[in-house]
Amino acid sequence: MSTIRITKQFNFETGHALYGYDGKCKNVHGHSYKLSVTVIGKPITDTSNVKYGMVIDFSDLKKIVKEEIVDVFDHATVFNKNTPHIELAAELQTRGHHVILVEYQPTSENMVIDFAAKIRSRLPENIQLFSLRLQETETSYAEWYASDNS
Template identity: 40%
Template sequence: MLQVTKIFRFEMAHALQGHAGACRHVHGHSYQLHVTVRQEREQEGYLPGAGMLIDFKELKKLVKEAVIRRLDHQLLLSGDYLAANPGILRQENLLVLEAEPSAENLLLFVRNAIREKLPAGIALAKLKLYETADSYAEWVL
């Protein structure tokens, strides 16, 4: 199955309510997001027209609008965290997630946001979100 991948970078802070370790405190990461899309159906022969599954510029625009602009330089917290720390509500760049903003839950948020924007004939195949240089969460179709 033919697929293509584009890599994105963004900065974001978060905290995990109920975590026993240091991640319970507000802290930030330099995230790297790998977005892989594929054909919805395998086809014989070459790709028609310009010969591209999707133009990388189109994929870049789609992901930037659906994800990067929403998350870059934001503080992402859960409703539970805000209930336990109401003083933080004064933050200008606060974004609230329905669940704890772990790398895994953030990846599910990203999956849903991108799926809504994909053109016909293109499916999301894989997402990889690096929280650090050597730690990542991965979603695979």
């Protein structure tokens, strides 16, 4: 049986600020992120299985990514918890805003690494995460490939 890659795409809105950065992105701002999640595996060959012919049901992949990424990061503001933005984060939280504090500088590069770990931990053992593409703007994105990170 052939090995197949399938991809599901997701959209979410997230704000962030890059502490210590020397450009405009040091200011709190947001992006309309597009996340493409590609997994790899062999289609199910058991004709009695309701998911016969599928590598993974797109709805199962959607559930994982929504629970781990989209529902968490959508309309949130992400700050590195080890920066002075922590004071701003606390103020926003007291005013009812959804704030996420992470261990890393919230660049697309670091976010895609974080997302890969979260998604990989939830995939069935016969399905592997092949790649992620996190598009921050129309012309800028970060990619993660399993083959680069084994």
